[in-house]
Amino acid sequence: MLKITDLKVSYGMIEAIKGISFEVGDGEIVTLIGANGAGKTTTMHAISGLLKPAGGGIMLGDTELTKIPSHRIVSMGLAQVPEGRRVFALQTVEENLTLGAYTRKDKAGIAGSMEKVFELFPRLKERRKQMAGTLSGGEQQMLAMGRALMAEPSILLLDEPSMGLSPLLVSEIFHIIVEINKNGTTILLVEQNAKRALAIADRAYVLETGLITLSGTGEELANDERVKKAYLGG
Amino acid sequence: MSDKKKLPAFLSDKKYRGRLTSFSMVLIMYIVIEILMNTGNLSSLFTSLLVPVCCYIVAAIGLNLNVGISGELNLGQACFMSVGAFSAVCVSGSLASSVPDVPRLVISMIVGAILAAVFGILIGIPVLKLEGDYLAIVTLAFGQIVKSLITNMYLGIDEAGYHFSFVDNNVELIPGGKMLLNGPMGATGTQRISTFTAGVVLVVVALIIVYNLMFSRSGRAIMAARDNRIAAESVGIEIVRIKLLAFGISSCLAGAAGALYGLNYSTLIPAKFDFNTSILLLVYVVLGGLGNMNGTMIATIILVLLPELLRSMQDYRMLIYAIVLILIMLLTNNEMVKTWIQKAYLRLSTDRKGR
Numbered sequence: 001m002l003k004i005t006d007l008k009v010s011y012g013m014i015e016a017i018k019g020i021s022f023e024v025g026d027g028e029i030v031t032l033i034g035a036n037g038a039g040k041t042t043t044m045h046a047i048s049g050l051l052k053p054a055g056g057g058i059m060l061g062d063t064e065l066t067k068i069p070s071h072r073i074v075s076m077g078l079a080q081v082p083e084g085r086r087v088f089a090l091q092t093v094e095e096n097l098t099l100g101a102y103t104r105k106d107k108a109g110i111a112g113s114m115e116k117v118f119e120l121f122p123r124l125k126e127r128r129k130q131m132a133g134t135l136s137g138g139e140q141q142m143l144a145m146g147r148a149l150m151a152e153p154s155i156l157l158l159d160e161p162s163m164g165l166s167p168l169l170v171s172e173i174f175h176i177i178v179e180i181n182k183n184g185t186t187i188l189l190v191e192q193n194a195k196r197a198l199a200i201a202d203r204a205y206v207l208e209t210g211l212i213t214l215s216g217t218g219e220e221l222a223n224d225e226r227v228k229k230a231y232l233g234g
Numbered sequence: 235m236s237d238k239k240k241l242p243a244f245l246s247d248k249k250y251r252g253r254l255t256s257f258s259m260v261l262i263m264y265i266v267i268e269i270l271m272n273t274g275n276l277s278s279l280f281t282s283l284l285v286p287v288c289c290y291i292v293a294a295i296g297l298n299l300n301v302g303i304s305g306e307l308n309l310g311q312a313c314f315m316s317v318g319a320f321s322a323v324c325v326s327g328s329l330a331s332s333v334p335d336v337p338r339l340v341i342s343m344i345v346g347a348i349l350a351a352v353f354g355i356l357i358g359i360p361v362l363k364l365e366g367d368y369l370a371i372v373t374l375a376f377g378q379i380v381k382s383l384i385t386n387m388y389l390g391i392d393e394a395g396y397h398f399s400f401v402d403n404n405v406e407l408i409p410g411g412k413m414l415l416n417g418p419m420g421a422t423g424t425q426r427i428s429t430f431t432a433g434v435v436l437v438v439v440a441l442i443i444v445y446n447l448m449f450s451r452s453g454r455a456i457m458a459a460r461d462n463r464i465a466a467e468s469v470g471i472e473i474v475r476i477k478l479l480a481f482g483i484s485s486c487l488a489g490a491a492g493a494l495y496g497l498n499y500s501t502l503i504p505a506k507f508d509f510n511t512s513i514l515l516l517v518y519v520v521l522g523g524l525g526n527m528n529g530t531m532i533a534t535i536i537l538v539l540l541p542e543l544l545r546s547m548q549d550y551r552m553l554i555y556a557i558v559l560i561l562i563m564l565l566t567n568n569e570m571v572k573t574w575i576q577k578a579y580l581r582l583s584t585d586r587k588g589r
Contacts, residue, residue, distance in 0.1 A: 074469060075470060088458045
C-alpha cells in the first residue's frame with residue numbers, strides 16, 4: 001500500500017534521513033522505532049507532505065506522493081496524527097472532528113464517520129461540546145486520532161501516540177490502535193515506546209540517525225538482542 | 235415535563251447570539267441617531283463624526299478578522315483604507331458629471347474595495363507562505379510605500395482624458411479639466427457624497443460577510459490554521475489559501491471603508507492614513523477583544539468619539555484618552571481586576587437578596 005524507496009530528507013545542510021526504504025502492506029500494522037533524533041517524525045512529515053524530501057520516492061498505491069501538496073494527500077486516503085496531541089484548542093471536540101473531515105463533502109458520510117469515532121472513543125462523545133484545550137492529555141490524543149479517522153483514511157500515520165501519557169492510558173491507546181486496524185485501516189506507527197509498539201506490530205523497522213539498521217516481524221525484533229539492549233532496557 | 239420554555243435556536247446558540255447582538259446594536263443606534271438628527275438634537279461636531287466612526291468600525295472589523303480570527307498581525311490596515319479612499323475619489327471625480335450621487339458612491343466604494351483587496355492578495359501570496367510575524371513587517375512597509383506613492387502622484391482629468399505624472403506637477407490641463415490627485419495636497423475639491431446611511435449599510439454588510447465567514451467551513455479552517463498550523467495541514471487545510479481569504483476580505487473591507495471616508499471630505503491628504511492610524515485601528519481591535527466583533531464596534535465608537543468630546547479640555551484630552559485606554563485594558567484583560575469586579579458584584583447581589 002505504502003512503499004518508500006531511498007527517501008532522503010534534509011534540513012538545510014543537515015541530512016536527517018539518509019536514504020531509507022520500507023514498505024507497509026495492506027491491512028498491516030508497521031512500526032518505526034528509534035531514539036530521539038533518529039528521524040522518525042521527519043519521515044512521517046515527508047510522507048504526509050509537510051516536508052519536501054531531497055530525494056527518493058513515496059508511493060501510495062500507484063501514486064507518487066512527493067510531488068503532491070499536503071492538503072491533497074489527505075483526500076487520497078492517507079491521514080496523519082501529528083506528534084504531541086495537536087488539537088485545535090479553542091474549538092469544541094465536535095468542531096475538531098468536523099475539521100478532520102475537511103476534505104470531504106458528503107454530509108451523511110461525515111455524520112456516519114463521527115458516530116464511528118464516538119463508538120471508538122466514547123469519552124469524546126461525553127465531551128463533544130467541550131473546548132478541546134480543556135481535555136486531559138489522553139483525551140486530546142484520542143481526539144487527534146479521532147480527527148484523523150474522520151477523513152476515512154485507508155492508511156493512518158500515528159506519530160508517538162503514547163508520548164507523555166500514563167501507562168494505563170498508553171494501554172488504552174494501543175488497544176484502540178489494534179481496534180482501528182481490525183476495522184480495516186492500515187497503520188504506520190512511529191514510537192519510542194518500543195516494547196508496546198513491537199507487541200502490536202506485524203512488522204517493524206529500527207531507525208537510527210537517519211538510516212534503517214534492522215527490520216523484521218514485531219516478534220523477531222522484540223526478541224533481538226540488539227533491540228533488547230538498545231530499546232527495551234535489557 | 236418541564237414547563238421551562240426552551241429558547242429558539244437562534245437565541246440559545248452562541249454563534250447566533252453574537253450576530254443578533256451586533257445587528258440589533260447597529261439598528262438601535264441608527265434609529266436613535268436618525269431621530270436625534272431629524273429633531274435637531276445632535277451637535278454639528280457629533281454629526282460630522284458619524285461617517286468616520288462607521289468607516290473605522292468597518293476597517294476595524296476587517297482587521298479583527300485578520301488579527302483575531304486568522305491570527306496574522308497587520309500593521310498597515312490604514313494603507314488599505316488609503317488605497318480605497320484615493321481610488322474612490324478618482325472614480326467619483328471622473329464620474330461626477332455623468333452619474334448621480336448614490337450609484338456613484340456605490341461604484342466608487344466597490345472599486346476602492348476591489349483595488350484594496352487586489353493589493354492585499356498581491357502582498358499576501360508571498361508573505362503568508364511564511365510562518366511568523368512577517369505579514370506585520372511587510373504591511374508596515376507597504377503602508378509607507380503607499381503613502382509615499384500617493385504623496386507624489388499627480389492625476390488630472392479633462393476632455394482629452396487622464397493626465398498622470400510622478401514628477402513635480404507638470405500636468406497641463408485644458409481649461410475645464412480638474413486635478414483628482416494633487417501630490418502632497420492629496421485629493422482636493424472632492425464632492426462630498428458619503429452619508430451616514432451609507433455608513434450604516436456598509437457596517438451591516440461588513441458584519442454579514444465576517445459572521446458568515448466565521449461560522450462557515452472556511453472560517454473554522456481559518457481558526458484551525460491559527461490554533462495549530464501543523465494539525466491544520468494534517469487534516470488537509472490549504473493554509474496559504476485560507477489565510478489569504480481572511481486577509482483579502484480584511485483589506486477589501488478596509489478599502490470600502492476608506493472609500494466612504496474619502497468621499498466624506500472635500501480635501502483628503504495621504505498623510506491621514508499613516509502608521510498611527512493603522513495602530514489606532516489595531517488598538518480598537520485589541521481593546522474590543524480579538525475575534526469579538528461587538529467589542530470591536532464598541533471600542534471603536536468610544537475611542538473615536540472620546541478625543542473629540544474631550545476637545546474642550548484642551549491639553550488634558552490626550553491624557554484622559556490614555557487613562558481611559560489603560561482602564562479599559564485593565565477591565566477587559568486583567569484577571570485580577572475581573573475577578574475583583576465579579577466578587578464585588580456577587581456580594582452586592584447576595585446582599586440585596588438577604589434583605
